[in-house]
Every structure is written in C-alpha cells, then in structure tokens.
Amino acid sequence: MELLYGGLPFWGFALACVVTLVSGFVKGAVGFAMPLIMISAFSSFMPPDLALAALILSVLTTNVHQSLRFGLSAAWASAVKYWRVIVMTCLGIVVSAPFVVVLPQQLLFVLLAIPVMGFALMQLSGWKPLIPHRYRNPTEYGLGLVGGLYGGISGIWGPPVIVYLLAIGTEKSEMVRVLGVVFMIGAVVLTGAHLGSGVLNTETLPFSAFLVIPAAAGMWLGFQLQDRLDAERFRFWTLIVLMVIALNLLRRAVFG
Template sequence: MTFEAYLLAALAVFLTGISKSGFAGGLGILGVPLVALTMPPQSAATLLLPVLLLIDIVSVWRFRASWKARTIMALLPGAGIGIGLGMIGFSSLDPNLLKIGIGLLALWFVVRQVFGDKTVAGTLGRLGAAKIFVASLVSGFAGFVAHAGGPPIKGTILSLGLGKSAFVGTNAMFFFILNLAKAGGYASLGLFSVSGLLSSAALVPFTLMGIWAGFALHDRVPQRLFVRMAFGLLALAGLNLLVFGGAGLLTGAV
C-alpha cells in the first residue's frame, strides 16, 4: 500500500469509527469510495473488512445491554440471502450501479421522514415483514460487494423509534454478525492475504481514535438531536453514493 493510499485509508477508518460507534453509520459509507481512489473497489472492501469487525466488536461490548435481539433476528434471514447473492456477483457486478441504487434508497428514507408521515412504526409488526426482508436482503448484498449495506438497515431501524443507545447497539450487533459472515465469504473467495491483513492492522490506531471520539459524542448528544443527526448522516451517505457511483459510471471506473 502506497503512502497516499495509507493516508486515505486512515482518514476513512477514523471517520468510520466515529460514525459507526457513535451514530450507527453514515460517514462510514465513505470508506470504500475513498480508499477506492487508490486501488480497485474489491481490494478496498477487503482491506476495510477487518477494521469494520474491530469497530463492531468494541461497539457491541459498549452497548451490550441496549441492542434488541428480536429486531436482529428479523433482519438476519434476508441478509443471509443477500450475502449469498453478493458472493455470486462480487467480481462481475458494476459497483457504481450498486452505489447509485443504495444512494437512492437512502435518500428515499430521508425524504419520507422530512416530507411524509413522521410517525414511527414502533414495532416490527407495524413495519411489515416484506419491508424488513427487502431492506435486509439489499443490505446483505450491498454490504458484501461494497460495504454499502448501512442505509437500508439504518432507515429501517430508525423507523422503529428506538432510543439512541438501542439504535446504535442493535445496528452494531447486526453488522457484527453480517461482517463475520462476510469475512467467511471473503476467505472462501481467497480475497485475504498476509500483506493485506498487515495493512489492515496498520490502520488500527486510527480506528481506535475514531471509536473513542464516537463514544464521546454519543454520550453528549441529546436524543432529539441524535435522531436529526442520524437522518442527516443517512442523507449524506445517500448523496455520497450517488456522486461516487455517477462519477464512476461517467469515467468508466470499476
């Protein structure tokens, strides 16, 4: 990994650490697009996966008393199928089209919150089994291919109206399980290497700094402001995916 690539990756994992540990994602979706400026997207995804697992492990421990097991169990079946489809399409799918699709989905969640009915579903039953399955399937597929699985799940869990710690904890546990499954899929495809894992290990200090900053912000932000920031980060993630995906299509990037 070149020095330029290392600096971009360090920035990516720092932002990801803040975002995932404090607000359950948003800025973290910048990770693969940033690192992909210096290497193929598949290589960027492989480099970042061990770092994402570290963030998940620390976040799950931090919010161990807050996550909602029933919500996670409802999300896992669709996510598992999505991961399987992601393994099939990992090498052949144009990630730029995927980014655009996920970006539009993220913005739809935000637009619905701002201009639509602002009441929350409150329960999984009111949210609907079909919506949960589709969101988790898209998340599993997009997460495997480009670590872009956050927006569908974030929008779904936000609509349940959970407290901020329950929201972050549930998101963290879900993605810990998802990323463990992804790691098995990456290993079966022969994507990991000793040099790659060493490069991931070199990013750990920046990851830990990001996690610490995320926890500190989480404890200081009031619930109402937290929800607004969460939707703001979701909008930022959607716009980021549209911009990077559209730019990739225009320049012929893969």
C-alpha cells in the same frame, strides 16, 4: 513493510489511516457509516479489491465493540428481537459476495441511493412514516435481504436497516446497539465470504489489520460525542449522514 502498507506508497498508507480515523469517529457518534466513508475514500487512491479488503477488519472489530458496549445480555436481546433482519442480511451477503467483480456496481448504487435519499428528505421535512406491527416482520425480511445483497459486493449493508429502525421510532441507545449487532454478524459473514473470494488474503490482511488501530481511536472519540447528543439531535444527525451517504452513492454511480 510493503505488506503493512498494502502495496501503497507511504502517503497512501498515511491517508488511509486518516480516513479510517475519521470514519471511526463518525461511527462512534451515530453508530454507522464507517464502511461507506472508507470505501468511498479508499477507492479514489487504491484498487477496488484492496479498498474492500482494507475496511473489513476495522468494520468487524468496531462492530463487536459497538454491539457489546451495553453488555452481552443487551446485545443478545437485540439479536433475538431482530433476528429476521440479521438472518436475511447474512443470506444476502453470502449470495452476492462471489459476484463482487461481475455485477455493475453503478446500477446498484443508484437503486440504493434514491430510496435512502427520499426517506431522509421526508424525515427532515417532518414526515414520520409508521409501519404497522402486522407489517414489521415481512419488512424486516425484505430490508435485511436487500441490505445483505448490497453488502456482499460493496461492504455497505446498513442503510435499509437504518431506514427501518428510524421508521419504527427506535430509541437512540437501542438503535445503536441493534446496528452494532446487525453489523457485527454481517461483518463476520463478510469476512468469511471474502476470505473465500480471495479479496482478503495474505497480502491484504496485514494492511487491513493495522487499520484497526486508527478505527478504534476514532470510534472512542465518537462515543464521547454520542453520549452528549439528545434523542432529537441524534436522529437529525443520523438523517444528515444518510443524506451524505445517498449523495455519495449517486456520485459513485455517475463518476465511478
């Protein structure tokens, strides 16, 4: 049972399950934010390496479900269309994962939070930037790499990709599917990288595996809400979640 609890007291294990359920619900509703919610909450009552290990399998399995929810052919079409983002995200994760215990995460949190918050505020104010088609390919390369570099050390690689998809006006169902594909492939790479780094090991794997159960339950509940949101409400709530993510990253940078 000690392995199942991740070495936590029962109250810590129960709280981890509740956090995972809530993060699954948010992911089911808007398509992202699970690792951000989990790592932020977990870090307040468990060691950072255990917090990262705990979220990995939940993130992996829920992203497999999200990417395949609309069918294998649709997922493959999204992977082909956005292959630049996917390749660069994976590259960034592989490069940065070994430095998870070395780099100052506070600085990275600030560098990620400021542009994400700025974009969300501009979008909520009514300003909608357009990325010309001729600049989309290099933008995908750049944002994919940036997201991957952050993801390897924090488990969070979504915000740059989400910002890009919103900026090009991606339709709701396609956006959720694309995020699922990008996150799924990134999660596979993250899992492999941290099996190699030692973060995910025989002591942390059982705990991480158990949390898949509340993650799946929360995601199913979130899907029920997502299906009822029209495009504008979906966009609005996506931006609100981005704002919360940015504010939380700043909090972590300042207070640790």
